[in-house]
Amino acid sequence: MFLFWFFTPSTKWVAAIVDKSVLTPAGDEHISFTWLLNQKRLTKTNADRYQIDHDYFGFFPKDNDKFRIKGLERFSSSQLRQLSEDADMAYFTDTYGIYKQEWYHKNVGETVGFGMLYGGLSKQDLDFLQLMKEKKKLIITEFNTIGSPTTKENREKFESMFGMRWTGWTARFFDNLDTSVNLELPHWMIKNYNASHQVKWNFKKSGIAFVNEEGGQVIVLEDQNHLINPIPFIRSSELGQVKFGLPNEIKYPFWFDVIVPDTRINVVLSEFSLKTNATGLAELKRNGIPSTFPAVIMAKSGYSPFFYFSGDFCDNPIHMSASYFKGIDAFKFLFYNDRDPMERNSFFWEFYRPLMNQILDDAINKPKASINSVSAN
Template structure:
């Protein structure tokens, strides 16, 4: 009789693991949770700005009906078509009664991006380095009515970077800020791995142009962080010249780490907005931190930009539930195929080796997945299962 081989067993387990993971996902019960997703910045049919949300809903078997899983096309906003054609299917077409009905039917809303689509990027080669005339974008009065209705009905609201920034009308923004206890300072920012205009083709031309108009020249060649105000004021902190650490970090407090599974520190080299919040209403789980040297701190102080500001703001109470991710959290290079495998979140991070996407991939698995997953799961168990729907 041959001896039992543990090596062969391990090999068999590894080879058959995807099958068992897929079967486990298939036999996980579906759970109906109606999510009203709004995305007004959809340049291509892959829905990059809300793909991470759809991944989470599908992976966790949340459904829009009793049987149908969520798809990329399940959102309100801008829908690109072939030959530079498009459809706009936002909440702006809804009457007051239709908005009321939607707020009754929906269990929650997730606004992933209201920045919108500009003519330059849509009609002139889809270049995102220029801005010229908006086609569609900004939080609308109808969007705000839905959000207020959901809050009144004690439902979950999730928001993200650029939902209340330009091109949202000031009166809509101000009403949202009063209603939900967050305030945009007027500044956004992003890290760039190169500020050299001859090297980095993704460096926005309008950003460089506005800086030259204000300062006379663009002298930067290294990596750095660019800040832009709603009035097109530009502040640039260059690595070594203004920064001790070139990349911003997202730093989570004890609650963020222990309750939501967030890492204590992780690089955050993407777009972010700089917000204030009312501590009597909301609490912060994580902050963005900029590590500027003396020269950089002087630049920040002169512009009124803090070096530490909220990254994740939440309100969790019996009255309503609310979260605001002050960054481009949902825009990740995640493929939908992986949704079909249970426990994939524990395995997938080890198999991505493409340096071009590795940081964004790490962010999805280490931040977006545990944070969004926890919020969705808690809300479903506490509210959706226990409270009758309003009809």
């Protein structure tokens, strides 16, 4: 399998990857895409493969709490224009960024203070995306591209550019909401919940926590009390299943956001489905949150090729070593146990990989045509 992979001819495919949330050289926020580029023998030059710790724009960690920032912010207008000429596609995997308190780990507030080191969708990012759109080149973005800390002005420009709107809500499934058991529950989330509810955080089961950017409002749906099944699922349309090889339904236990697409421009390939009971549905309605909302949207035929993934789709706990074997997907069942509600490897193998495979194949094989050749009306 390695020899078949090694002797498969490579194809030069220039991907401009933007990741501002790289805490370690492992590059968790863009590893899935780099894995796929390597497995498909797509190279940044005629010979050089993509390196996960090198080939992206954003935050670059170094030893001893040192770092380098090599984002698009350093590019002039002419350099951005040249990059849009050179690049075959753009993929914004994460712009959440890096905060001082998570980077320095200790002595925060004493010597380095709080706040953001780097992050948010910048003017240069938007200018580059606009140039790529004008050239009708493939653009893929995902959560968190326009959430905090992106400014409202830049978010609105992105929304107008691509025909979608973020509601301000983000959410995540937790397999245990008991603070005495799950020590990884975000402290700020519990603090915000207690500040806005008369009844303090006292959840004991699994569930989904929703956080609103405006004011930090927190809503919790707990298993049995609000949910028939606590795990969020992604359900795919007929187009998503037939064209992109997506499963009818798959669990998704990680961060996601709630968006509203302009259906005149975009089509929904997949959507999140929450298994609520009557109490949970009423709680969602009271806070203006739908029980189903887009997971993957795609620009309709005739528009510049664009995809938005409403989740941390590129962040999966996979290993690059498996990408060096052709036909490795025949053994994908060995890489995950989908009975574990928190595992995300099955999402990579059953959803992300077939989706991205088809997107890339269409873009590479039909570079002069819209990749959205299937009618989405």
